[in-house]
Amino acid sequence: MAMLRGIDTAASGMLAVQRRQEALTNNLANIETPGYKKVDTTLRAFPEVFLERINDSKQSSKGNAPGFSWIGSMQQGVYAQENISSFLQGDLVTTNNPYDVAIDDQALTLSxxxxxxxxxxxxxAAGETRYTRNGRFTVDETGHLVTAEGCKVLNNQGKPVQIDPSLASSEVSISPKGEIILNPDKPANRKVVDTIGLVLIQNPNKLIKEGNGLFRLDGQKLAPLTDLPASVQLHHKMIEKSNVDPSMTMTNMMENVRLYEANQKVLQAYDRSLELLNSIGRV
Structure with a gap:
Protein backbone atom coordinates (compact mmCIF):
# COMPACT_ATOMS: atom_id res chain seq x y z
CA MET A 1 0.00 0.00 0.00
CA ALA A 2 2.85 2.41 0.86
CA MET A 3 4.42 1.71 -2.51
CA LEU A 4 1.19 2.51 -4.36
CA ARG A 5 0.88 5.73 -2.37
CA GLY A 6 4.40 6.62 -3.50
CA ILE A 7 3.37 6.11 -7.11
CA ASP A 8 0.39 8.43 -6.60
CA THR A 9 2.65 11.06 -5.02
CA ALA A 10 5.13 11.00 -7.90
CA ALA A 11 2.36 11.02 -10.51
CA SER A 12 0.62 14.00 -8.87
CA GLY A 13 3.92 15.88 -8.92
CA MET A 14 4.31 15.23 -12.64
CA LEU A 15 0.78 16.45 -13.38
CA ALA A 16 1.26 19.60 -11.32
CA VAL A 17 4.56 20.41 -13.03
CA GLN A 18 2.99 19.76 -16.44
CA ARG A 19 0.19 22.25 -15.75
CA ARG A 20 2.71 24.83 -14.56
CA GLN A 21 4.79 24.25 -17.68
CA GLU A 22 1.75 24.87 -19.89
CA ALA A 23 1.16 28.23 -18.19
CA LEU A 24 4.82 29.21 -18.60
CA THR A 25 4.76 28.22 -22.26
CA ASN A 26 1.69 30.37 -22.83
CA ASN A 27 3.40 33.28 -21.08
CA LEU A 28 6.42 32.96 -23.35
CA ALA A 29 4.20 32.75 -26.46
CA ASN A 30 2.54 36.06 -25.49
CA ILE A 31 5.68 37.97 -24.65
CA GLU A 32 5.03 40.38 -27.55
CA THR A 33 1.28 40.71 -26.92
CA PRO A 34 0.46 44.27 -25.74
CA GLY A 35 -1.02 44.41 -22.25
CA TYR A 36 -0.65 40.66 -21.68
CA LYS A 37 -0.56 39.68 -18.00
CA LYS A 38 1.54 36.66 -17.12
CA VAL A 39 -0.05 33.71 -15.37
CA ASP A 40 1.48 32.24 -12.21
CA THR A 41 0.56 28.69 -11.17
CA THR A 42 0.21 28.07 -7.45
CA LEU A 43 1.20 24.61 -6.25
CA ARG A 44 -0.25 23.21 -3.03
CA ALA A 45 0.35 20.05 -1.03
CA PHE A 46 -2.42 17.52 -0.53
CA PRO A 47 -3.56 17.12 3.11
CA GLU A 48 -1.07 15.30 5.29
CA VAL A 49 -2.00 11.73 6.23
CA PHE A 50 -1.39 10.41 9.77
CA LEU A 51 -0.31 6.79 10.07
CA GLU A 52 -1.23 4.41 12.88
CA ARG A 53 -0.24 0.88 13.81
CA ILE A 54 -3.05 -1.63 14.42
CA ASN A 55 -3.22 -4.35 17.12
CA ASP A 56 -1.22 -2.47 19.72
CA SER A 57 -2.80 -2.71 23.18
CA LYS A 58 -1.07 0.42 24.47
CA GLN A 59 -2.57 3.87 24.02
CA SER A 60 -0.07 6.32 22.50
CA SER A 61 0.69 9.84 23.70
CA LYS A 62 -1.21 11.17 20.68
CA GLY A 63 -4.48 10.16 22.27
CA ASN A 64 -5.32 7.33 19.91
CA ALA A 65 -7.99 4.83 20.86
CA PRO A 66 -6.80 1.52 22.38
CA GLY A 67 -5.68 -0.85 19.64
CA PHE A 68 -4.02 1.91 17.59
CA SER A 69 -0.77 3.83 18.02
CA TRP A 70 0.46 6.82 16.08
CA ILE A 71 3.68 6.11 14.15
CA GLY A 72 4.11 9.17 11.94
CA SER A 73 2.71 11.08 8.98
CA MET A 74 3.04 11.04 5.21
CA GLN A 75 2.74 13.66 2.49
CA GLN A 76 0.59 12.81 -0.53
CA GLY A 77 2.23 15.02 -3.13
CA VAL A 78 1.25 18.34 -4.68
CA TYR A 79 -1.30 19.65 -7.13
CA ALA A 80 -1.70 22.79 -9.25
CA GLN A 81 -4.35 24.67 -7.29
CA GLU A 82 -5.02 27.53 -9.72
CA ASN A 83 -3.59 29.90 -12.31
CA ILE A 84 -3.48 33.54 -11.22
CA SER A 85 -2.82 36.49 -13.53
CA SER A 86 -0.21 38.95 -12.31
CA PHE A 87 -1.28 42.57 -12.82
CA LEU A 88 2.14 44.12 -12.41
CA GLN A 89 2.48 46.84 -15.00
CA GLY A 90 4.52 46.13 -18.11
CA ASP A 91 6.92 48.60 -19.73
CA LEU A 92 5.39 51.40 -21.82
CA VAL A 93 6.80 51.81 -25.34
CA THR A 94 6.18 54.42 -28.02
CA THR A 95 4.50 53.25 -31.23
CA ASN A 96 3.32 56.54 -32.83
CA ASN A 97 0.15 54.74 -33.96
CA PRO A 98 -2.65 57.35 -33.81
CA TYR A 99 -5.05 55.32 -31.64
CA ASP A 100 -2.66 53.38 -29.41
CA VAL A 101 -3.20 54.10 -25.70
CA ALA A 102 -1.35 52.78 -22.64
CA ILE A 103 -2.61 52.80 -19.06
CA ASP A 104 -0.16 53.93 -16.39
CA ASP A 105 -1.49 52.88 -12.96
CA GLN A 106 1.74 51.73 -11.37
CA ALA A 107 1.33 54.14 -8.45
CA LEU A 108 -2.33 53.27 -7.86
CA THR A 109 -2.98 51.95 -4.35
CA LEU A 110 -6.26 51.93 -2.44
CA SER A 111 -6.67 53.51 0.99
CA ALA A 125 -19.53 40.53 -30.58
CA ALA A 126 -22.23 39.17 -28.24
CA GLY A 127 -22.75 42.59 -26.66
CA GLU A 128 -21.10 41.53 -23.37
CA THR A 129 -18.76 43.82 -21.44
CA ARG A 130 -15.18 42.66 -21.09
CA TYR A 131 -12.01 44.26 -19.76
CA THR A 132 -8.51 44.49 -21.22
CA ARG A 133 -5.14 46.18 -20.84
CA ASN A 134 -4.36 45.95 -24.56
CA GLY A 135 -4.65 49.51 -25.84
CA ARG A 136 -3.77 48.82 -29.46
CA PHE A 137 -6.89 50.33 -31.02
CA THR A 138 -7.99 51.16 -34.55
CA VAL A 139 -11.08 52.75 -36.14
CA ASP A 140 -13.19 50.38 -38.26
CA GLU A 141 -15.20 51.26 -41.38
CA THR A 142 -18.25 52.15 -39.28
CA GLY A 143 -16.28 54.65 -37.18
CA HIS A 144 -16.10 52.52 -34.03
CA LEU A 145 -12.92 52.48 -31.98
CA VAL A 146 -12.11 48.75 -31.76
CA THR A 147 -9.48 46.34 -30.45
CA ALA A 148 -7.40 44.09 -32.70
CA GLU A 149 -10.02 41.34 -32.17
CA GLY A 150 -12.90 43.65 -33.18
CA CYS A 151 -14.30 44.41 -29.72
CA LYS A 152 -15.80 47.90 -29.47
CA VAL A 153 -14.11 50.23 -27.00
CA LEU A 154 -16.63 51.77 -24.59
CA ASN A 155 -16.70 55.37 -23.41
CA ASN A 156 -17.18 56.69 -19.88
CA GLN A 157 -20.95 56.30 -20.32
CA GLY A 158 -20.72 52.64 -21.28
CA LYS A 159 -21.45 53.29 -24.98
CA PRO A 160 -19.23 52.41 -27.97
CA VAL A 161 -16.75 55.13 -28.93
CA GLN A 162 -17.24 56.50 -32.45
CA ILE A 163 -14.76 58.57 -34.46
CA ASP A 164 -14.96 59.79 -38.05
CA PRO A 165 -12.84 57.20 -39.93
CA SER A 166 -11.86 59.79 -42.55
CA LEU A 167 -9.91 61.89 -40.05
CA ALA A 168 -6.16 62.10 -40.45
CA SER A 169 -4.04 60.94 -37.52
CA SER A 170 -2.77 64.49 -36.95
CA GLU A 171 -6.34 65.65 -36.34
CA VAL A 172 -6.88 63.34 -33.33
CA SER A 173 -5.27 63.33 -29.91
CA ILE A 174 -6.02 61.45 -26.67
CA SER A 175 -5.45 63.25 -23.38
CA PRO A 176 -4.01 61.69 -20.18
CA LYS A 177 -7.61 61.48 -18.91
CA GLY A 178 -8.82 59.60 -22.01
CA GLU A 179 -10.48 62.51 -23.81
CA ILE A 180 -10.52 62.07 -27.60
CA ILE A 181 -9.75 65.53 -28.99
CA LEU A 182 -10.23 66.70 -32.57
CA ASN A 183 -7.90 69.39 -33.97
CA PRO A 184 -5.72 69.50 -30.84
CA ASP A 185 -3.34 72.01 -32.48
CA LYS A 186 -6.11 74.38 -33.62
CA PRO A 187 -7.60 76.10 -30.54
CA ALA A 188 -10.44 77.61 -32.54
CA ASN A 189 -11.59 74.21 -33.83
CA ARG A 190 -10.52 72.09 -30.83
CA LYS A 191 -13.30 69.73 -29.71
CA VAL A 192 -13.66 66.79 -27.29
CA VAL A 193 -15.78 64.19 -29.10
CA ASP A 194 -15.71 61.37 -26.52
CA THR A 195 -13.83 59.91 -23.55
CA ILE A 196 -12.40 56.40 -23.42
CA GLY A 197 -14.04 54.35 -20.65
CA LEU A 198 -11.93 52.89 -17.87
CA VAL A 199 -12.90 50.74 -14.90
CA LEU A 200 -11.25 50.30 -11.53
CA ILE A 201 -10.78 46.70 -10.36
CA GLN A 202 -10.20 46.77 -6.61
CA ASN A 203 -9.24 43.10 -6.51
CA PRO A 204 -7.79 42.00 -9.90
CA ASN A 205 -7.64 38.38 -8.69
CA LYS A 206 -11.42 38.21 -9.18
CA LEU A 207 -11.01 38.70 -12.93
CA ILE A 208 -11.50 35.59 -15.07
CA LYS A 209 -9.18 35.25 -18.04
CA GLU A 210 -10.92 34.55 -21.35
CA GLY A 211 -8.12 34.73 -23.91
CA ASN A 212 -7.11 37.39 -26.46
CA GLY A 213 -6.22 39.66 -23.55
CA LEU A 214 -9.83 39.81 -22.31
CA PHE A 215 -11.11 39.40 -18.76
CA ARG A 216 -14.60 39.20 -17.30
CA LEU A 217 -16.24 39.51 -13.90
CA ASP A 218 -18.98 36.98 -13.19
CA GLY A 219 -22.15 38.34 -11.64
CA GLN A 220 -21.32 42.02 -11.88
CA LYS A 221 -20.72 44.83 -14.33
CA LEU A 222 -18.46 47.68 -13.30
CA ALA A 223 -19.48 51.28 -13.93
CA PRO A 224 -16.93 53.33 -15.92
CA LEU A 225 -14.89 55.86 -13.99
CA THR A 226 -16.17 59.40 -14.38
CA ASP A 227 -12.91 60.83 -13.03
CA LEU A 228 -9.57 59.08 -13.10
CA PRO A 229 -7.58 58.90 -9.85
CA ALA A 230 -4.66 61.33 -9.75
CA SER A 231 -2.22 58.38 -9.85
CA VAL A 232 -3.64 57.06 -13.13
CA GLN A 233 -3.12 58.50 -16.60
CA LEU A 234 -3.19 57.44 -20.23
CA HIS A 235 -0.30 57.78 -22.67
CA HIS A 236 -1.22 58.47 -26.29
CA LYS A 237 0.65 56.69 -29.11
CA MET A 238 2.09 54.20 -26.63
CA ILE A 239 1.25 50.64 -25.59
CA GLU A 240 1.93 48.59 -22.50
CA LYS A 241 4.15 45.60 -23.19
CA SER A 242 3.63 42.17 -21.69
CA ASN A 243 4.85 41.87 -18.09
CA VAL A 244 6.48 38.50 -18.81
CA ASP A 245 10.15 38.29 -17.80
CA PRO A 246 11.69 36.06 -20.51
CA SER A 247 14.83 35.09 -18.60
CA MET A 248 12.89 34.17 -15.44
CA THR A 249 10.33 32.26 -17.49
CA MET A 250 13.04 30.21 -19.22
CA THR A 251 14.67 29.49 -15.85
CA ASN A 252 11.35 28.29 -14.42
CA MET A 253 10.73 26.10 -17.47
CA MET A 254 14.12 24.39 -17.10
CA GLU A 255 13.45 23.90 -13.39
CA ASN A 256 10.13 22.26 -14.30
CA VAL A 257 11.87 19.86 -16.67
CA ARG A 258 14.24 18.74 -13.90
CA LEU A 259 11.35 18.28 -11.45
CA TYR A 260 9.41 16.26 -14.00
CA GLU A 261 12.41 14.04 -14.69
CA ALA A 262 12.97 13.51 -10.96
CA ASN A 263 9.39 12.33 -10.46
CA GLN A 264 9.70 10.18 -13.56
CA LYS A 265 12.74 8.41 -12.09
CA VAL A 266 10.79 7.76 -8.89
CA LEU A 267 8.03 6.10 -10.92
CA GLN A 268 10.59 4.00 -12.78
CA ALA A 269 12.10 2.86 -9.48
CA TYR A 270 8.66 1.82 -8.19
CA ASP A 271 7.98 0.04 -11.47
CA ARG A 272 11.17 -2.01 -11.16
CA SER A 273 10.31 -2.86 -7.55
CA LEU A 274 6.86 -4.09 -8.57
CA GLU A 275 8.41 -6.23 -11.31
CA LEU A 276 10.72 -7.83 -8.73
CA LEU A 277 7.77 -8.53 -6.42
CA ASN A 278 5.85 -10.14 -9.26
CA SER A 279 8.83 -12.31 -10.19
CA ILE A 280 9.22 -13.43 -6.55
CA GLY A 281 5.55 -14.32 -6.43
CA ARG A 282 5.85 -16.47 -9.56
CA VAL A 283 8.83 -18.35 -8.08
Whole structure:
Protein backbone atom coordinates (compact mmCIF):
# COMPACT_ATOMS: atom_id res chain seq x y z
CA MET A 1 0.00 0.00 0.00
CA ALA A 2 2.85 2.41 0.86
CA MET A 3 4.42 1.71 -2.51
CA LEU A 4 1.19 2.51 -4.36
CA ARG A 5 0.88 5.73 -2.37
CA GLY A 6 4.40 6.62 -3.50
CA ILE A 7 3.37 6.11 -7.11
CA ASP A 8 0.39 8.43 -6.60
CA THR A 9 2.65 11.06 -5.02
CA ALA A 10 5.13 11.00 -7.90
CA ALA A 11 2.36 11.02 -10.51
CA SER A 12 0.62 14.00 -8.87
CA GLY A 13 3.92 15.88 -8.92
CA MET A 14 4.31 15.23 -12.64
CA LEU A 15 0.78 16.45 -13.38
CA ALA A 16 1.26 19.60 -11.32
CA VAL A 17 4.56 20.41 -13.03
CA GLN A 18 2.99 19.76 -16.44
CA ARG A 19 0.19 22.25 -15.75
CA ARG A 20 2.71 24.83 -14.56
CA GLN A 21 4.79 24.25 -17.68
CA GLU A 22 1.75 24.87 -19.89
CA ALA A 23 1.16 28.23 -18.19
CA LEU A 24 4.82 29.21 -18.60
CA THR A 25 4.76 28.22 -22.26
CA ASN A 26 1.69 30.37 -22.83
CA ASN A 27 3.40 33.28 -21.08
CA LEU A 28 6.42 32.96 -23.35
CA ALA A 29 4.20 32.75 -26.46
CA ASN A 30 2.54 36.06 -25.49
CA ILE A 31 5.68 37.97 -24.65
CA GLU A 32 5.03 40.38 -27.55
CA THR A 33 1.28 40.71 -26.92
CA PRO A 34 0.46 44.27 -25.74
CA GLY A 35 -1.02 44.41 -22.25
CA TYR A 36 -0.65 40.66 -21.68
CA LYS A 37 -0.56 39.68 -18.00
CA LYS A 38 1.54 36.66 -17.12
CA VAL A 39 -0.05 33.71 -15.37
CA ASP A 40 1.48 32.24 -12.21
CA THR A 41 0.56 28.69 -11.17
CA THR A 42 0.21 28.07 -7.45
CA LEU A 43 1.20 24.61 -6.25
CA ARG A 44 -0.25 23.21 -3.03
CA ALA A 45 0.35 20.05 -1.03
CA PHE A 46 -2.42 17.52 -0.53
CA PRO A 47 -3.56 17.12 3.11
CA GLU A 48 -1.07 15.30 5.29
CA VAL A 49 -2.00 11.73 6.23
CA PHE A 50 -1.39 10.41 9.77
CA LEU A 51 -0.31 6.79 10.07
CA GLU A 52 -1.23 4.41 12.88
CA ARG A 53 -0.24 0.88 13.81
CA ILE A 54 -3.05 -1.63 14.42
CA ASN A 55 -3.22 -4.35 17.12
CA ASP A 56 -1.22 -2.47 19.72
CA SER A 57 -2.80 -2.71 23.18
CA LYS A 58 -1.07 0.42 24.47
CA GLN A 59 -2.57 3.87 24.02
CA SER A 60 -0.07 6.32 22.50
CA SER A 61 0.69 9.84 23.70
CA LYS A 62 -1.21 11.17 20.68
CA GLY A 63 -4.48 10.16 22.27
CA ASN A 64 -5.32 7.33 19.91
CA ALA A 65 -7.99 4.83 20.86
CA PRO A 66 -6.80 1.52 22.38
CA GLY A 67 -5.68 -0.85 19.64
CA PHE A 68 -4.02 1.91 17.59
CA SER A 69 -0.77 3.83 18.02
CA TRP A 70 0.46 6.82 16.08
CA ILE A 71 3.68 6.11 14.15
CA GLY A 72 4.11 9.17 11.94
CA SER A 73 2.71 11.08 8.98
CA MET A 74 3.04 11.04 5.21
CA GLN A 75 2.74 13.66 2.49
CA GLN A 76 0.59 12.81 -0.53
CA GLY A 77 2.23 15.02 -3.13
CA VAL A 78 1.25 18.34 -4.68
CA TYR A 79 -1.30 19.65 -7.13
CA ALA A 80 -1.70 22.79 -9.25
CA GLN A 81 -4.35 24.67 -7.29
CA GLU A 82 -5.02 27.53 -9.72
CA ASN A 83 -3.59 29.90 -12.31
CA ILE A 84 -3.48 33.54 -11.22
CA SER A 85 -2.82 36.49 -13.53
CA SER A 86 -0.21 38.95 -12.31
CA PHE A 87 -1.28 42.57 -12.82
CA LEU A 88 2.14 44.12 -12.41
CA GLN A 89 2.48 46.84 -15.00
CA GLY A 90 4.52 46.13 -18.11
CA ASP A 91 6.92 48.60 -19.73
CA LEU A 92 5.39 51.40 -21.82
CA VAL A 93 6.80 51.81 -25.34
CA THR A 94 6.18 54.42 -28.02
CA THR A 95 4.50 53.25 -31.23
CA ASN A 96 3.32 56.54 -32.83
CA ASN A 97 0.15 54.74 -33.96
CA PRO A 98 -2.65 57.35 -33.81
CA TYR A 99 -5.05 55.32 -31.64
CA ASP A 100 -2.66 53.38 -29.41
CA VAL A 101 -3.20 54.10 -25.70
CA ALA A 102 -1.35 52.78 -22.64
CA ILE A 103 -2.61 52.80 -19.06
CA ASP A 104 -0.16 53.93 -16.39
CA ASP A 105 -1.49 52.88 -12.96
CA GLN A 106 1.74 51.73 -11.37
CA ALA A 107 1.33 54.14 -8.45
CA LEU A 108 -2.33 53.27 -7.86
CA THR A 109 -2.98 51.95 -4.35
CA LEU A 110 -6.26 51.93 -2.44
CA SER A 111 -6.67 53.51 0.99
CA UNK A 112 -6.45 50.05 2.60
CA UNK A 113 -3.09 49.45 0.93
CA UNK A 114 -4.47 46.96 -1.62
CA UNK A 115 -3.03 47.10 -5.15
CA UNK A 116 -5.82 47.82 -7.60
CA UNK A 117 -5.79 47.90 -11.39
CA UNK A 118 -7.40 49.99 -14.13
CA UNK A 119 -8.56 48.41 -17.42
CA UNK A 120 -10.29 49.45 -20.63
CA UNK A 121 -13.95 48.47 -20.94
CA UNK A 122 -14.86 46.86 -24.28
CA UNK A 123 -17.86 45.13 -25.81
CA UNK A 124 -17.53 41.78 -27.58
CA ALA A 125 -19.53 40.53 -30.58
CA ALA A 126 -22.23 39.17 -28.24
CA GLY A 127 -22.75 42.59 -26.66
CA GLU A 128 -21.10 41.53 -23.37
CA THR A 129 -18.76 43.82 -21.44
CA ARG A 130 -15.18 42.66 -21.09
CA TYR A 131 -12.01 44.26 -19.76
CA THR A 132 -8.51 44.49 -21.22
CA ARG A 133 -5.14 46.18 -20.84
CA ASN A 134 -4.36 45.95 -24.56
CA GLY A 135 -4.65 49.51 -25.84
CA ARG A 136 -3.77 48.82 -29.46
CA PHE A 137 -6.89 50.33 -31.02
CA THR A 138 -7.99 51.16 -34.55
CA VAL A 139 -11.08 52.75 -36.14
CA ASP A 140 -13.19 50.38 -38.26
CA GLU A 141 -15.20 51.26 -41.38
CA THR A 142 -18.25 52.15 -39.28
CA GLY A 143 -16.28 54.65 -37.18
CA HIS A 144 -16.10 52.52 -34.03
CA LEU A 145 -12.92 52.48 -31.98
CA VAL A 146 -12.11 48.75 -31.76
CA THR A 147 -9.48 46.34 -30.45
CA ALA A 148 -7.40 44.09 -32.70
CA GLU A 149 -10.02 41.34 -32.17
CA GLY A 150 -12.90 43.65 -33.18
CA CYS A 151 -14.30 44.41 -29.72
CA LYS A 152 -15.80 47.90 -29.47
CA VAL A 153 -14.11 50.23 -27.00
CA LEU A 154 -16.63 51.77 -24.59
CA ASN A 155 -16.70 55.37 -23.41
CA ASN A 156 -17.18 56.69 -19.88
CA GLN A 157 -20.95 56.30 -20.32
CA GLY A 158 -20.72 52.64 -21.28
CA LYS A 159 -21.45 53.29 -24.98
CA PRO A 160 -19.23 52.41 -27.97
CA VAL A 161 -16.75 55.13 -28.93
CA GLN A 162 -17.24 56.50 -32.45
CA ILE A 163 -14.76 58.57 -34.46
CA ASP A 164 -14.96 59.79 -38.05
CA PRO A 165 -12.84 57.20 -39.93
CA SER A 166 -11.86 59.79 -42.55
CA LEU A 167 -9.91 61.89 -40.05
CA ALA A 168 -6.16 62.10 -40.45
CA SER A 169 -4.04 60.94 -37.52
CA SER A 170 -2.77 64.49 -36.95
CA GLU A 171 -6.34 65.65 -36.34
CA VAL A 172 -6.88 63.34 -33.33
CA SER A 173 -5.27 63.33 -29.91
CA ILE A 174 -6.02 61.45 -26.67
CA SER A 175 -5.45 63.25 -23.38
CA PRO A 176 -4.01 61.69 -20.18
CA LYS A 177 -7.61 61.48 -18.91
CA GLY A 178 -8.82 59.60 -22.01
CA GLU A 179 -10.48 62.51 -23.81
CA ILE A 180 -10.52 62.07 -27.60
CA ILE A 181 -9.75 65.53 -28.99
CA LEU A 182 -10.23 66.70 -32.57
CA ASN A 183 -7.90 69.39 -33.97
CA PRO A 184 -5.72 69.50 -30.84
CA ASP A 185 -3.34 72.01 -32.48
CA LYS A 186 -6.11 74.38 -33.62
CA PRO A 187 -7.60 76.10 -30.54
CA ALA A 188 -10.44 77.61 -32.54
CA ASN A 189 -11.59 74.21 -33.83
CA ARG A 190 -10.52 72.09 -30.83
CA LYS A 191 -13.30 69.73 -29.71
CA VAL A 192 -13.66 66.79 -27.29
CA VAL A 193 -15.78 64.19 -29.10
CA ASP A 194 -15.71 61.37 -26.52
CA THR A 195 -13.83 59.91 -23.55
CA ILE A 196 -12.40 56.40 -23.42
CA GLY A 197 -14.04 54.35 -20.65
CA LEU A 198 -11.93 52.89 -17.87
CA VAL A 199 -12.90 50.74 -14.90
CA LEU A 200 -11.25 50.30 -11.53
CA ILE A 201 -10.78 46.70 -10.36
CA GLN A 202 -10.20 46.77 -6.61
CA ASN A 203 -9.24 43.10 -6.51
CA PRO A 204 -7.79 42.00 -9.90
CA ASN A 205 -7.64 38.38 -8.69
CA LYS A 206 -11.42 38.21 -9.18
CA LEU A 207 -11.01 38.70 -12.93
CA ILE A 208 -11.50 35.59 -15.07
CA LYS A 209 -9.18 35.25 -18.04
CA GLU A 210 -10.92 34.55 -21.35
CA GLY A 211 -8.12 34.73 -23.91
CA ASN A 212 -7.11 37.39 -26.46
CA GLY A 213 -6.22 39.66 -23.55
CA LEU A 214 -9.83 39.81 -22.31
CA PHE A 215 -11.11 39.40 -18.76
CA ARG A 216 -14.60 39.20 -17.30
CA LEU A 217 -16.24 39.51 -13.90
CA ASP A 218 -18.98 36.98 -13.19
CA GLY A 219 -22.15 38.34 -11.64
CA GLN A 220 -21.32 42.02 -11.88
CA LYS A 221 -20.72 44.83 -14.33
CA LEU A 222 -18.46 47.68 -13.30
CA ALA A 223 -19.48 51.28 -13.93
CA PRO A 224 -16.93 53.33 -15.92
CA LEU A 225 -14.89 55.86 -13.99
CA THR A 226 -16.17 59.40 -14.38
CA ASP A 227 -12.91 60.83 -13.03
CA LEU A 228 -9.57 59.08 -13.10
CA PRO A 229 -7.58 58.90 -9.85
CA ALA A 230 -4.66 61.33 -9.75
CA SER A 231 -2.22 58.38 -9.85
CA VAL A 232 -3.64 57.06 -13.13
CA GLN A 233 -3.12 58.50 -16.60
CA LEU A 234 -3.19 57.44 -20.23
CA HIS A 235 -0.30 57.78 -22.67
CA HIS A 236 -1.22 58.47 -26.29
CA LYS A 237 0.65 56.69 -29.11
CA MET A 238 2.09 54.20 -26.63
CA ILE A 239 1.25 50.64 -25.59
CA GLU A 240 1.93 48.59 -22.50
CA LYS A 241 4.15 45.60 -23.19
CA SER A 242 3.63 42.17 -21.69
CA ASN A 243 4.85 41.87 -18.09
CA VAL A 244 6.48 38.50 -18.81
CA ASP A 245 10.15 38.29 -17.80
CA PRO A 246 11.69 36.06 -20.51
CA SER A 247 14.83 35.09 -18.60
CA MET A 248 12.89 34.17 -15.44
CA THR A 249 10.33 32.26 -17.49
CA MET A 250 13.04 30.21 -19.22
CA THR A 251 14.67 29.49 -15.85
CA ASN A 252 11.35 28.29 -14.42
CA MET A 253 10.73 26.10 -17.47
CA MET A 254 14.12 24.39 -17.10
CA GLU A 255 13.45 23.90 -13.39
CA ASN A 256 10.13 22.26 -14.30
CA VAL A 257 11.87 19.86 -16.67
CA ARG A 258 14.24 18.74 -13.90
CA LEU A 259 11.35 18.28 -11.45
CA TYR A 260 9.41 16.26 -14.00
CA GLU A 261 12.41 14.04 -14.69
CA ALA A 262 12.97 13.51 -10.96
CA ASN A 263 9.39 12.33 -10.46
CA GLN A 264 9.70 10.18 -13.56
CA LYS A 265 12.74 8.41 -12.09
CA VAL A 266 10.79 7.76 -8.89
CA LEU A 267 8.03 6.10 -10.92
CA GLN A 268 10.59 4.00 -12.78
CA ALA A 269 12.10 2.86 -9.48
CA TYR A 270 8.66 1.82 -8.19
CA ASP A 271 7.98 0.04 -11.47
CA ARG A 272 11.17 -2.01 -11.16
CA SER A 273 10.31 -2.86 -7.55
CA LEU A 274 6.86 -4.09 -8.57
CA GLU A 275 8.41 -6.23 -11.31
CA LEU A 276 10.72 -7.83 -8.73
CA LEU A 277 7.77 -8.53 -6.42
CA ASN A 278 5.85 -10.14 -9.26
CA SER A 279 8.83 -12.31 -10.19
CA ILE A 280 9.22 -13.43 -6.55
CA GLY A 281 5.55 -14.32 -6.43
CA ARG A 282 5.85 -16.47 -9.56
CA VAL A 283 8.83 -18.35 -8.08
Missing amino acids: NGQKASVLFAVEN
